[in-house]
Amino acid sequence: MNGFHGAPRFLARPKPMGKLAVGENVVIACQIAGDPTQTVSWKKDGRWVKSDEHFEEVFEDDLYGLGISGLRSSDSGEYVCCAKNAVGEAYMGVVLNVEESHFSSYFAATEKPRFISEPVSQHVQAGKDVVFSCEVAKGQPPKLWWENNGQVLRGATMDDRHSMDFVDNQATLSISAVCPEDAGTYVCNAKNDIGEASAAASLSVENLPNHKTICQSNLIGHWESPTDSLQKGHSNHKYYTDVTACRRDCAMQTFQRPFDDLHHGDDLGGYKSSLSERRLQVKNCSIVEGRHAKFSCCVTGKPKPSVIWQKDGRLITEDHRHHIYEAPKDIRVLKVLFCRPRDIGLYTCSASSSLGQTFSAVRLDVKEPDSRFPEKLRDAEARERGKATLMCQIPFGALGRGWYRDGELLQPGSRFLMEELGTLRRLIIRDVQPDDDGIYVYELDDGSRTVSELSVKGKIAKRLPRKLKATEGDQAVFQTQMTSSQLQSHWLWKGEKVLHHPRAVIQEDGLFRFLILHDLRPEDSGEVSFVVDGSRTTSQLCVKAHKIDISPPEQPMLQKSSETSAMLSWLPPNPSVGVHGYKVEHSKLGSNKWFCCHQAEYLQETNTTAVVPEDGEYIFRVFAVYTNGQSICKDIPGSIHLLSQAKFTRGLEDILLPEGEEATFSVELMNPMKGHWLLNGQKEIASEGRFKIKQDGGTHYLSISKVEREDDQMKVKFVCRTEESAADLHVQAVP
Structure with a gap:
């Protein structure tokens, strides 16, 4: 804050811009200092400006700006920057004058292109003609072009069978005598000065009856189950943000498959003629913004087909928001994490082999959450070692659950500053590190989310995954990318x-660096870091051991040993191969919550003495702990009434005072409990005569009035259940 403390103050004012032309892009910028950090908003002609595709609020460190894309004549007027914090507020204004010439008023677009009808996906027999058509809303004629599987259709990517036309806002792509190579996703793109839009459809071409295609696929799309919600108060909760090196199971959902009528065996020569030409029934998958979408495609064939995923005809590669893997039973999976409006589109799973190809498609739609954020998070970029700020505005009266980075709940600290100013929520990240690159979410108590991506620019262009899971015997590949090959780097495991490890291989490919660990073992689990010239990115390697026979302990027994503890015992499981120890839990009778009875991760012995945190009737259970997990629980028969142990937070202290004064002893327990006082270790003290006894919560008092010389060396003891505390009274004679 440049050493400035107090109300906001403008260090640099917006510069006058003179006359501006329709269609230009401008940024009104100013520099503001204040402590505490100010919130900045903008007004135009007295009305608040809301961020959208036309207006965008930008900020970095103490620089704040309002960007305006594609100026319109209606943008003329007075713009005021309003900065406020808890100490005060400040305002600064500038006037924009947007001129509209005769030609600009005729040719300038007022909004980005919009499709009012989209092309329809089709399945046809080879040799047939296909026509894709769509219509663009009337306005300035946009620039139009078609793509097939990510390639623009022109010159080398077209032949005499292709023709395109655009008449009366109707775009048409015609393909005559289609062949299997024409199959894929076709996208019509429209662009003007304001923005662009696209509309996609898929084409599947069936081989002629005398050909065989040993390849089939069926694609389903669904949103992840409600268990992917961020749990309240649990910072260790994760939701599919880890890159996994081993195969993962795939839970198939009950969505209708778009190609149910394409179920067939290996010999596709028996296709019925009724399938020769039909429309593809592309199904829709609708999810709420901020949730995860999962596309599962069953792909079979001999030889085994290769599979690629595409969105609107463009190849999808794996990154921190897109996970691609193969699950058991020939299931291919694409996960799109933390979906946003830009993820809307047509997703296709294309399978091909030497004998042919096929594909399936699902259209993804992203809906607004139940609670709409007046101001959503926006993507941000920060320099390493610099500062990043993310900000959103929540609905009035809504309760916030917190900030998350790649699914982990963030806690306030020296690097993470979290501010709440009215309905504004701000996250400030200081001393930005490469591993701060990722997905940030602010979630409300009802599960509604707003999402942004933070991109960190520095010496490391691509960080490591936060976690990499593998199975014993597999290999793990860690990949990162530097911004310069001249930088010094090394790996830490x-x-x-x-340096030299029999199971570790280090490779380089241009700016990319690889660490490959072979023949993984459970003890290999731990941190893997890549360090380049002082910058570091770290991943957690988790190696899961092969499954072994997991059996619970046998013959558990319970017997009461005292009023505050219970002796529990059991026998090892049979067989006991791979057992590391045992875990014992207790639960209050009638409750469904279980708590561990010991501080250690697990017990080595086959018995333990259990104590409880509060009085009540308790039941117990025991698990066997193995390398790769724990067994099912074994309930210990019966229940037992136990009292909680007394714990002193402050014991008795010796007292020295002259005769005739009042002596007051006090002791403090962790929890309110009853106890009794003893005199000289034997006689119980009653609250009468010179002795007064008092309890206030967990604190107990003993007062002795007018102490006498004979009271010197008196021993006072307080006893509570099995615990006790003692002190001496020393009386000085008065001269």
């Missing part, structure tokens, strides 16, 4: 520099 479990804190040690990787």
Whole structure:
């Protein structure tokens, strides 16, 4: 804050811009200082400006701006920057004058292109003619072009069978005598000075009856189950943000498959003629913004087909928001994490082999959450070691659950500053590190989310995944990218520099750096870091051991040993191969919550003495702990009434005072409990005569009035259940 403390103050004012032309892009910028950090908003002619595709609020450190894309004549007027914090507020204004010439008023677009009808996906027999058509809303004629599987249709990518036309806002692509190579996703793109839009459809071409295609696929799309919600108060909760090196299971949902009528065996020569030409029934998958979409495609064939995923005809590659993997039973999976409006489109799973190809498609739609954010998070970019700020506005009266980075709940700290100013929520990240690159979410109590991506620019262009999971015996591949090949770099594995290791291989490819770990073992789990010239990115390697026979303990027994503890015992499981120890839990009778009885991760012995946090009737259960998990629980028969143990937070202290004064002893327990006082270790003290006894919550008092010389060396003891505390009274004679 440049050493400035107090109300906001403008260090640099917006510059006058003179006359501006329709269609230009401008940014009104100013520099503001204040402590605490100010919130900045903008007004035009006295009305608040809301961020959209035309207006965008930008800020970095103490620089704030309002960007305006594609100026219109209606943008003329007075713009005021309003900065406020808890100390005060400040305002600064500038006037924009947008001129509209005769030609600009005729040719300038007032909004980005919009499709009022889209092309329809089709399935045809080879040799047939296909026509894709769509209509653009009337306005300035946009620039139009078609793509097939990500390639623009022109010159080398077209032949005499292709023709395109655009008449009366109707775009048409015609393909005559289609062949299997024409199959794929076709996208019509429209662009003007304001923005662009696209509309997609898929084409599937069936081989002629005398050909065989040993390849089939069926694609379904669904949103992840409600268990992917961020849990309240649990910072260790994760939701599919880890890159996994081993195969993962795929839970198939009950969505109708778009190609149910394409179920067939390996010999496709028996296709019925009724399938020769039909429309593809592309199904829709609708999810709420901020949730995860999962596309599952069953792909079979001999030889085994290769599979690619595309969105609107463009190849999807794996990154921190797109996970691609193969699950059991020939299931291919694409996960799109933290969906946003830009993820709307047509998703296709294309399978091909030497004998042919096929594909399936699902259209994804992203809906607004139940609670709409007046101001959503926006993507941001920050320099390494710099500062990043993310800000949103929540609905009035809504309760916030917190900030998350790649699914992990963030806690306030020296680097993460979280501010709440009215309905504004702000996250400030100081000393930005490469591993701060990722997906940030602010979630409300009802599960509604707003999402942004933070891109960190520095010496590391691509960070490591936060976690990499593998199975014993597999290999793990860590990949990162530097911004310059001249920088010095090295790998760390479990804190040690990787130089020469029989199971580790280091490779380089241009700016990319690889660490490959072979023949993984459970003990290999730990941190893997890539360090380049002082910058570091870290991943957590988790190696899961092969499954072994997991059996619970046998013959558990319970017997009461005292009023505050219970002796529990059991026998090892049979067989007991791979057992590391045991875990014991207790629960209050009638409750469904279980708590661990010991501080250690697990017990080595086959018995333990259990204590409880509060009085009540308790039941117990025991697990066997193995390398790759724990067994099912074994309930210990019966229940037992136990009292909680007394714990002193402050014990008795010796007292020295002259005779005739009042002596007051006090002791403090962790929880309110009853106890009794003893005199000289034997006689119980009653609250009468010179002795007064008092309890206030967990604090107990004993007052002795007018102490006498004979009281010197008196021993006072307080006893509560099995615990006790003692002190001496020393009386000085008065001269």
